[in-house]
Amino acid sequence: MNKTREPLVHISRRDTLPWYKAWGIRAAAIAAALVVCAVITTLLTGENPIEVYAAMIDGNFGTSRRIWVLLQNVAMLLIVSLAVTPAFKMRFWNIGGEGQIMMGCLATAACMICLPGVVPNWLLIIIMVIASATAGGIWGLIPAFFKAKWNTNETLFTLMMNYVATQLVAFFIIIWESPKGSGHVGIINADSQIGWFPTIGGNKYMLNVLIVAVITAAMYVYLKYTKHGYEISVVGESERTARYVGIKVERVIMRTMIISGALCGITGLLLVAGTDHTITTTLSASRGFTAVMVSWLAKFSPIFMVFTSLLIEFLGRGASEIATDFGLNEAFGDILTGVILFFIIGCEFFITYRLHFRKSAAHEAKEAAENV
Amino acid sequence: MDSGKIAAVQMRNITKSFGSVMANDRVWLDIYKGEILALLGENGSGKTTLMNMLSGIYYPDAGQIFVDGREVVIRSPKDAFDLGIGMIHQHFKLVDVLTAAENIILGLHGEGKLDMKAVAARVREISGRYGFEVDPNQKVYDMSVSQKQTVEIVKVLYRGADILILDEPTAVLTPQETDKLFAVLRNMRDDGKAIVIITHKLNEVEAISDRVAILRHGHFVGDMPTAQTNAGEMTNMMVGRPVVLNIERPEPKNAEPRLEVSHLTVHDEEGVKKLDDVSFTAYSGEILGVAGISGSGQKELLEAIAGLHRAEGGSITYIEPGTGAREELVGKDPRDISDMGVALSFVPEDRLGMGLVGDMDLSENMMLRSFRRGRGFFTDRKAPHQLAERVVKELAVNTPSIETPVRRLSGGNVQKVLVGREISSAPTVLLTAYAVRGLDINSSYTIYDLINKQKERGVAVVYVGEDLDVLLELSDRILVLCGGKVSGLIPGRGATKRRVGLMMTRLGGGEGDE
Known part of the structure; x- marks a missing residue:
């Protein structure tokens, strides 16, 4: 036997898997992730993993208030993910969601602080909507304009715009600080509640959740059924094809980034006018970056994004819950989150590719016998 | 042996x-x-x-x-x-x-x-x-x-x-x-x-x-x-079955000027001259073959006509059938050209990188040309789907379904989809670049047939090819490019491979030694 050994494994691309098999693989990945997390938990902390998982669920769903906070966080993460998605589908790497949100926050806060008494409340809210969307849209348009005209790198450009936006907010916080010298803006219009979004049924999160639900459906339709959505797909797949069929690529890039930025701006509006009623430099809580992952995990499908943003928020909230419940380091929760994400992202490999293992001699003989 | x-x-x-x-x-x-x-x-x-x-x-x-x-x-x-x-x-x-x-x-x-x-x-x-x-x-x-x-x-x-x-x-x-x-x-x-x-x-x-x-x-x-x-x-x-191997070349009927290119000069992105003072006229009902060593300016010529490449100088004039109205195409982009009502179809060399979107399915690829139709904000999905079904049927495209991404089709079938879409819009000018490159014999003959049918419909066909045997059999006239210049424009009937080959490598083909 002179033969060199056959490789142990070789990889080949799969045909499209039926959906139930693909979901079966994903479910198996999550189950495997939970088992690995359980082992890690037992080995590192000695806690009962079932109790740890129970705490995670309790932290998210334990009380109706917790459920509402979860829903609000999911909604906020979801809207930012939806915002960056058209840009990503166009292969425009908008990682400037953070800055665009901050600009939306800034515009909203400016209206709430400067305009009471000048215009009636209903008009103020309309102005806030327009101002926040415009501010975010401009912040998205700037890198898109440079990309369209001079083909600058949008990744660096949008990233840098984040820092500019954060510094602008920091600057205005000092101007608007209240009480003076505190370094905080405090609750804006705490007594008059001018510019605050109305609560529905006494629940201050309800309106935000509803708005985001509508935007999710709208984004789904926009990407899937409209001429704009089709143009975005073509530009993303191949700019040369787009030019060949007469799509004005520069215009699509700029238009899409205005939409992307404007939605981020609206997120800022929802945060400032809807829930927090103040402005800080950390108000967006890095959602502009987390959204990149959420959007990719959902493969840019607005409907799947509901689930991926829920997953990310669930893991995040669960992690801090077990940190407090079991007196563990906050980092421990992050370890579990990391393991779970690793499995979820890693399983996509098995959905796309198939592994062929080297067959043992006995098995091969058996197969040969069957074939005869 | x-x-x-x-x-x-x-x-x-x-x-x-x-x-x-x-x-x-x-x-x-x-x-x-x-x-x-x-x-x-x-x-x-x-x-x-x-x-x-x-x-x-x-x-x-x-x-x-x-x-x-x-x-x-x-x-x-x-x-x-x-x-x-x-x-x-x-x-x-x-x-x-x-x-x-x-x-x-x-x-x-x-x-x-x-x-x-x-x-x-x-x-x-x-x-x-x-x-x-x-x-x-x-x-x-x-x-x-x-x-x-x-x-x-x-x-x-x-x-x-x-x-x-x-x-x-x-x-x-x-x-x-x-x-x-x-x-x-x-x-x-x-x-x-x-x-x-x-x-x-x-x-x-x-x-x-x-x-x-x-x-x-x-x-x-x-x-x-x-x-x-x-x-x-x-x-x-x-x-796997008998095939007849010959290319028909019907005599052009009612040939009239359709596209006049004069003194066209085109540079590439680096400013290198790719076309130098190129002039010719393409007639309706005729196949104008374009021969040349690869990179002699064929690509730039077609892209300039289609509005995808900027011309430094010269003019490209489209002459409308019937009315004889003249439209200047230089300085227009593909959108302007189609808005002007110029029915120009282009089968580019790079099928999956330019003509089609590989990850989109057949019906979505049909939409590329038609999606702007209609006033509404939404796309019409039905018409392209029907067109895709028709192309699959008429051109015998071998595909698992209309919903298959075109990237998964074989080269010949990809080309059938592209050509099928381009001729479905009833063009008056059809530009094709290396329409049969990489295609097997059977698919190639299907494509020659389709091109001939367009010619009989009265379309002015510009056929850029690399297989001289085919060019000589298919074209009514042959434009030979050499280093971006017109080396000669000769009748296809009676042209020899040797003559065209020489013209490809030397301006005018060095008539002296013929």
Whole structure:
């Protein structure tokens, strides 16, 4: 036997898997992730993993208030993910969601602080909507304009715009600080509640959740059924094809980034006018970056994004819950989150590719016998 | 044939599938020393896949490979090199800024100090032995396509390959260059090397090969000495049924000027002149063939007409049928041109990179041309879907469904989808670039047929091609480009390959020595 050994494994691309098999693989990945997390938990902390998982669920769903906070966080993460998605589908790497949100926050806060008494409340809210969307849209348009005209790198450009936006907010916080010298803006219009979004049924999160639900459906339709959505797909797949069929690529890039930025701006509006009623430099809580992952995990499908943003928020909230419940380091929760994400992202490999293992001699003989 | 042939490679029961597609199904193939084997088959018949398994790019699902009678496992291109197997791919893999010699030794592990002089000497020695013309110190970016190919071949020989595989080597060469390549291949054969050449051109198979092996739908159909077969038989074996091999050329009817190009000058992105003072007129009901060595400005010519490439000077005038109204196309983009009502269709060279979107399905690709129709904000999905169904039916596109991404179709079917879409809009001008490149005989003839039908409908067809035999048979007139200039505009009927070949390499073809 002179033969060199056959490789142990070789990889080949799969045909499209039926959906139930693909979901079966994903479910198996999550189950495997939970088992690995359980082992890690037992080995590192000695806690009962079932109790740890129970705490995670309790932290998210334990009380109706917790459920509402979860829903609000999911909604906020979801809207930012939806915002960056058209840009990503166009292969425009908008990682400037953070800055665009901050600009939306800034515009909203400016209206709430400067305009009471000048215009009636209903008009103020309309102005806030327009101002926040415009501010975010401009912040998205700037890198898109440079990309369209001079083909600058949008990744660096949008990233840098984040820092500019954060510094602008920091600057205005000092101007608007209240009480003076505190370094905080405090609750804006705490007594008059001018510019605050109305609560529905006494629940201050309800309106935000509803708005985001509508935007999710709208984004789904926009990407899937409209001429704009089709143009975005073509530009993303191949700019040369787009030019060949007469799509004005520069215009699509700029238009899409205005939409992307404007939605981020609206997120800022929802945060400032809807829930927090103040402005800080950390108000967006890095959602502009987390959204990149959420959007990719959902493969840019607005409907799947509901689930991926829920997953990310669930893991995040669960992690801090077990940190407090079991007196563990906050980092421990992050370890579990990391393991779970690793499995979820890693399983996509098995959905796309198939592994062929080297067959043992006995098995091969058996197969040969069957074939005869 | 003598029975004393020594097998260099024996492939036994080689099977390879991609998803549900069986690219190779229990294929047997023998490759002998001192013999040139032509591997024939339609697109998607598994020729390239089979050779890729020999050169270590793919790994077979099942089957055995013997080299010099010994069973081997080829896991990587390096394994293949160690066994003396070298493959020259269709797309060259050279570093532009390096010299020939530097490219040749790239990736080799030498002992001690690198001695470029010795490398150059050895390159010259190999070149001399087989009759190559290569300057080891020339930079790749200064080379013509055929010189680059020569470097690829020398690279493989330098590594000591005894078994050479060439994937469609003549697709990019002029007739004169092809003759030179064939002379070199014969020298290598006489030196005892085993050579496999993948090609679609049957006249070349007859000219160069000693034996042909034919694949069809991933199966090995048969092999025989080239001398004992003919083009008709080979085609029938490839296709699996008798095929008539001739291209019709009806006389143009009611020819009237449709497109006037005058003094057109075009630069590329780096400011290099690609078209220099080009003038011609394309008539309705006529096929105007465009010949030239690749990179002589054909691409820029079509793209300038289609509004995809800026013209530095000159004019392109469209003359409307019926009214005779004249429209200037220079300075317009594709959108403007279609808004002006100019029914211009363009089948570009780069099918999946420009003509179609690979990841979109057939129906979405049909939409590319029509999605802007209608006033609404939403796209109409029904009409493109119906068009896709019609194209699939009328052009016999082999696809699992309308919802299949076009990337998954074979080359011929991709082209049918593209051509089908482009002619569905009832054009008055049809531009085609290398419409049959990489297509098998059967698909090629389908495309020639479609183009001829457009001509009979009164369309002005501009056909950029590389296969001179076809150009000479299909075109009513032939425009020959040489280095971006018009080298000649001659009637297709009665033109000879030699004459066009000379015009491609020298302005005017050096009429003196005709």
